[in-house]
Amino acid sequence: MGDALEIKDSSLQDEQYKIMTMIDYGSFGDIYKIFSLSEKKIYAMKQIVFRGIVTDDPYIMSEIWCLNNVRHKNIIQLRDIMLRDNRVDIIMEYAEKENLEKVCLDEGPLSMTFILDIYSQILEGVNYIHSYGVAHRDLTPGNILLTRNNVVKIADFGLAVRCCSEDGCVDILCTDFLGNTSYLAPEVLTRTHFLARPADIWSLGILLCYIVYLDVPYKGLEPKVLQDQMEQTWREFVKRFTDNVEKSNLVGQVLEKCLVINPILRVTIGELLKHLTMNT
Ligand SMILES: Nc1ncnc2c1ncn2[C@@H]1O[C@H](COP(=O)(O)OP(=O)(O)O)[C@@H](O)[C@H]1O
Numbered sequence: 001m002g003d004a005l006e007i008k009d010s011s012l013q014d015e016q017y018k019i020m021t022m023i024d025y026g027s028f029g030d031i032y033k034i035f036s037l038s039e040k041k042i043y044a045m046k047q048i049v050f051r052g053i054v055t056d057d058p059y060i061m062s063e064i065w066c067l068n069n070v071r072h073k074n075i076i077q078l079r080d081i082m083l084r085d086n087r088v089d090i091i092m093e094y095a096e097k098e099n100l101e102k103v104c105l106d107e108g109p110l111s112m113t114f115i116l117d118i119y120s121q122i123l124e125g126v127n128y129i130h131s132y133g134v135a136h137r138d139l140t141p142g143n144i145l146l147t148r149n150n151v152v153k154i155a156d157f158g159l160a161v162r163c164c165s166e167d168g169c170v171d172i173l174c175t176d177f178l179g180n181t182s183y184l185a186p187e188v189l190t191r192t193h194f195l196a197r198p199a200d201i202w203s204l205g206i207l208l209c210y211i212v213y214l215d216v217p218y219k220g221l222e223p224k225v226l227q228d229q230m231e232q233t234w235r236e237f238v239k240r241f242t243d244n245v246e247k248s249n250l251v252g253q254v255l256e257k258c259l260v261i262n263p264i265l266r267v268t269i270g271e272l273l274k275h276l277t278m279n280t
Pocket residue numbers: 023024025026027028029031044046076092093094095096098099142143145155156157158
């Protein structure tokens with residue numbers, strides 16, 4: 001499955017790439033804007049420092065495995081992986097507008113046309129990875145990147161997992177409690193066994209709240225969050241903003257489908273994409 005992974009020696013990097021600026025202090029590693037001297041082209045580099053043996057680090061290996069295997073116009077494309085001492089450099093295509101959170105803060109509130117365009121591209125990317133048997137598990141605006149031409153590139157596969165058996169027949173249950181808590185589904189917050197794909201769908205609902213309202217209904221890890229989720233207080237949250245009728249219809253329908261407490265009853269990515277396509 002997928003291409004064999006070639007990990008190069010980072011000492012080659014000095015001749016091939018020049019660091020231009022730092023983009024972000026990532027939680028797993030710093031991100032740089034770099035320039036390929038041979039191609040005369042800009043890339044982004046995520047530099048992750050690890051302890052021990054790189055292949056023993058599940059987060060680094062998950063990110064590398066996914067980027068190396070998943071190819072889609074709405075998923076960030078891997079260029080190179082380089083290893084030196086205790087550092088791995090992941091070189092990938094550069095998304096000029098960086099992340100969606102930044103775009104929302106700089107340019108928001110965004111127009112409904114723009115929101116629906118971006119959101120359907122996000123769904124296309126998630127549909128692809130879910131069909132491939134991979135769940136992202138960290139679908140937040142900071143991990144949705146945008147190019148100069150507003151093409152969505154889903155990034156940051158550090159928490160991603162294979163969520164079904166090789167033949168695609170058996171769903172694998174997750175037990176780990178990870179990710180940005182405001183975006184976590186109730187079944188993840190309760191730290192029970194959960195299915196990763198429906199948990200991604202919940203995050204897609206919260207993500208839509210953020211893009212439309214520039215805010216999220218459930219904050220942090222307050223003990224009340226789970227109770228609020230059960231009481232579906234997101235409806236109250238959305239009501240605060242429904243003076244704009246244009247926003248309320250389709251957005252409301254999508255939220256109704258994504259933010260369903262029971263993960264088994266939650267919409268699948270295929271159904272969600274179909275609903276959006278048929279109504280835009
Ligand atoms: N390929 C890229 N092009 C442009 N900006 C990027 C790229 N990759 C990451 N970034 C920027 O760096 C931030 C952190 O990257 P990310 O991979 O999400 O790391 P972390 O694991 O630390 O969250 C992103 O939110 C984005 O702003």
